[in-house]
Amino acid sequence: MVDMSSFAEAGADLELVGIQKRFPGFTAIEHLDLKIPAGSFFALLGPSGCGKTTTLRLVAGLEDPSTGKILIGGRDVTALKPHKRPVNTVFQSYALFPHMSVLENVAFGLRRRRIGDPVAKAHEALRLVELDHVADRKPAQLSGGQQQRVALARAVVNRPALLLLDEPLGALDLKLRRQMQQELKQIQQEVGLTFLHVTHDQEEAMTMADTVAVMNKGRIEQMGAPEELYELPRTVFVANFLGQSNLFEVEVAGTTDQAVQTALANGARITVPRSRSERDSGQITVGVRPEKLRLHVQEPTADASINVIGPGRITDVSFIGVSTQYTVEVPGAGAVQVFAQNVEAGPAAHLGDQVWLSWLAEHTFGLADDRLETGALTADFSTQAIAAQAAFAGDGE
Amino acid sequence: MAFTAFSANAKVVEQAPKKRGWIALLLLAPGIAYMLLFFVAPFIQLAITSLQAPAEGGGIGQYVAALQFQNYWVALQEYWPHLVRSFVYAIIGTIVGLLISYPLAYLIGVRVRHRPMLQGILLILVIAPFFISFLLRTLAWKSILPDSFIGTDGSVIFGLVYNFIPFMVLPMFASLQALDLRLVEAGTDLYASPITVFRKVTLPLSMPGIVSGTLLSFIPMSGDYVNASREFLGGTGTAMIGNVIESNFLQTQNYPMAAALSILLMAIILIVVATYVRRSGAEDLL
Numbered sequence: 001m002v003d004m005s006s007f008a009e010a011g012a013d014l015e016l017v018g019i020q021k022r023f024p025g026f027t028a029i030e031h032l033d034l035k036i037p038a039g040s041f042f043a044l045l046g047p048s049g050c051g052k053t054t055t056l057r058l059v060a061g062l063e064d065p066s067t068g069k070i071l072i073g074g075r076d077v078t079a080l081k082p083h084k085r086p087v088n089t090v091f092q093s094y095a096l097f098p099h100m101s102v103l104e105n106v107a108f109g110l111r112r113r114r115i116g117d118p119v120a121k122a123h124e125a126l127r128l129v130e131l132d133h134v135a136d137r138k139p140a141q142l143s144g145g146q147q148q149r150v151a152l153a154r155a156v157v158n159r160p161a162l163l164l165l166d167e168p169l170g171a172l173d174l175k176l177r178r179q180m181q182q183e184l185k186q187i188q189q190e191v192g193l194t195f196l197h198v199t200h201d202q203e204e205a206m207t208m209a210d211t212v213a214v215m216n217k218g219r220i221e222q223m224g225a226p227e228e229l230y231e232l233p234r235t236v237f238v239a240n241f242l243g244q245s246n247l248f249e250v251e252v253a254g255t256t257d258q259a260v261q262t263a264l265a266n267g268a269r270i271t272v273p274r275s276r277s278e279r280d281s282g283q284i285t286v287g288v289r290p291e292k293l294r295l296h297v298q299e300p301t302a303d304a305s306i307n308v309i310g311p312g313r314i315t316d317v318s319f320i321g322v323s324t325q326y327t328v329e330v331p332g333a334g335a336v337q338v339f340a341q342n343v344e345a346g347p348a349a350h351l352g353d354q355v356w357l358s359w360l361a362e363h364t365f366g367l368a369d370d371r372l373e374t375g376a377l378t379a380d381f382s383t384q385a386i387a388a389q390a391a392f393a394g395d396g397e
Numbered sequence: 398m399a400f401t402a403f404s405a406n407a408k409v410v411e412q413a414p415k416k417r418g419w420i421a422l423l424l425l426a427p428g429i430a431y432m433l434l435f436f437v438a439p440f441i442q443l444a445i446t447s448l449q450a451p452a453e454g455g456g457i458g459q460y461v462a463a464l465q466f467q468n469y470w471v472a473l474q475e476y477w478p479h480l481v482r483s484f485v486y487a488i489i490g491t492i493v494g495l496l497i498s499y500p501l502a503y504l505i506g507v508r509v510r511h512r513p514m515l516q517g518i519l520l521i522l523v524i525a526p527f528f529i530s531f532l533l534r535t536l537a538w539k540s541i542l543p544d545s546f547i548g549t550d551g552s553v554i555f556g557l558v559y560n561f562i563p564f565m566v567l568p569m570f571a572s573l574q575a576l577d578l579r580l581v582e583a584g585t586d587l588y589a590s591p592i593t594v595f596r597k598v599t600l601p602l603s604m605p606g607i608v609s610g611t612l613l614s615f616i617p618m619s620g621d622y623v624n625a626s627r628e629f630l631g632g633t634g635t636a637m638i639g640n641v642i643e644s645n646f647l648q649t650q651n652y653p654m655a656a657a658l659s660i661l662l663m664a665i666i667l668i669v670v671a672t673y674v675r676r677s678g679a680e681d682l683l
Contacts, residue, residue: 082585095583109587
């Protein structure tokens with residue numbers, strides 16, 4: 001550490017260059033290049049076993065990369081031991097020291113760095129998480145939510161250049177989790193630290209982070225602002241993991257400067273804006289989000305800016321409250337999900353109705369890969385395989 | 398304003414009041430009966446014996462009931478060097494044993510935790526000596542060790558350490574096996590060097606194992622009479638209080654003396670142990 005005895009002035013940027021991490025028998029991270037700008041709230045999102053926690057542990061120094069470099073604030077820390085890195089972690093298990101009081105837990109890092117007046121600073125951090133009144137208790141005497149906040153205070157009190165969060169909200173119930181998400185975001189903005197948050201909860205990642213990186217099978221599939229990822233997923237995995245998508249396998253029929261014209265196997269035409277399609281020839285997969293679709297009981301009039309498929313039959317209707325979710329079986333396109341806002345009273349369509357579906361062509365996205373290559377089924381399988389191998393290769397330590 | 402949502406969760410769970418009643422007494426009855434029969438009664442017998450006086454005109458081993466409290470004074474005057482020697486041996490033996498056992502327990506409980514096969518083999522190696530009588534093993538050491546070493550303070554302490562190491566390793570292993578390694582990681586993440594993590598996290602959390610391990614060996618070590626006897630690893634100048642009690646009971650048949658020494662030994666051990674446990678902050682063990 002450059003200067004271990006003082007607080008970081010501000011968050012530092014984090015750079016991972018050509019990182020690969022192999023354990024005996026499997027590779028947790030295939031290849032990772034990542035740059036997180038100072039002061040941002042960055043989320044690594046992915047299913048369990050995708051390598052996101054390993055990435056976090058590499059940054060914390062709890063694992064060594066097989067190849068590649070880790071830079072924090074421009075300084076190469078790859079060879080630094082964890083206790084010399086300007087990084088703190090909020091662990092998934094909280095990992096509070098059971099033999100110390102809450103106050104001593106929070107003061108632990110300050111004492112190690114010989115920062116002046118650790119007790120006063122620890123009290124201050126506990127006030128930030130509204131737990132100063134339990135400073136003298138042992139962690140075991142606190143509820144899960146309180147322990148979580150102590151873990152947060154214990155990390156934040158050190159004002160690390162980079163704060164790592166390893167699914168810290170996983171053990172909380174939904175209401176506390178929502179509250180905690182807002183508080184975390186607030187703290188991050190107040191203290192201006194760089195946050196790297198690992199989670200498998202897509203909603204959590206989207207609501208909290210400035211930038212989300214979706215990880216799968218040890219690689220980052222796509223990275224960007226939450227809206228960007230949601231509106232324009234580039235791979236089948238992202239389209240399915242982040243929200244839901246209707247995907248269609250189509251054949252490119254022709255291209256213009258503005259659009260890629262495609263056709264389903266049954267001849268129905270689907271137009272994708274050129275800028276929203278990763279590929280423009282041969283067999284490709286295109287998709288649209290379920291809430292962009294509209295139901296029609298009569299065939300809509302043809303319009304170049306609108307994609308229409310149908311007719312299909314409604315095979316399932318579920319009333320969610322704010323919306324109604326329809327499953328429409330469309331010959332040649334398969335089962336299509338439609339989320340309709342409940343603007344009018346009463347259902348817009350009924351089970352068994354014949355309907356057409358339309359959406360604005362500009363909402364269509366064209367993916368870089370195909371359903372069969374990295375679809376949900378394959379992803380699940382590989383997740384299990386990685387988990388099994390991780391258990392087997394536990395001596396990687 | 399932060400975290401108001403959690404304030405309602407600040408309640409500490411209260412322990413349910415302990416249930417008392419005839420069922421509890423019934424369940425305790427076998428234990429109480431056992432303690433009365435095999436601890437309280439013999440102890441009272443021992444206390445009575447320790448106050449006996451020699452029978453008038455009686456032969457060796459003939460005593461009558463009395464309240465001869467000076468028996469204790471005589472015992473102390475005559476045998477204090479043996480008492481001191483016993484505790485010096487036991488303390489040195491415990492310290493040496495600790496220095497050997499803790500690293501061994503750490504190896505088995507932490508370092509090879511992710512290799513259950515190796516861990517199992519090492520544990521079996523620790524316990525394996527119990528399959529052979531400790532008398533035989535101690536005799537074996539007598540022929541293994543050089544003759545010039547036998548009968549010294551060193552050989553007796555060696556025997557004590559050797560015989561009681563498993564009693565130290567096992568509780569320490571149990572403590573270290575339960576140590577959450579994520580706490581160690583949290584320590585290093587919070588700027589603690591490996592040595593500091595050991596001092597501040599690993600050591601305090603394995604303290605219950607250290608306290609029970611050292612007690613489980615210190616107590617029998619101080620009363621031991623096998624290792625220090627001349628038939629085993631001891632010599633003329635190594636007799637411990639256990640040897641004295643044994644010879645008073647079985648050879649000179651001075652029962653009051655032997656009983657008084659036994660009670661003295663027990664009292665001193667109680668004081669030492671109570672002080673130690675209080676000092677180490679491990680009252681929960683008692």
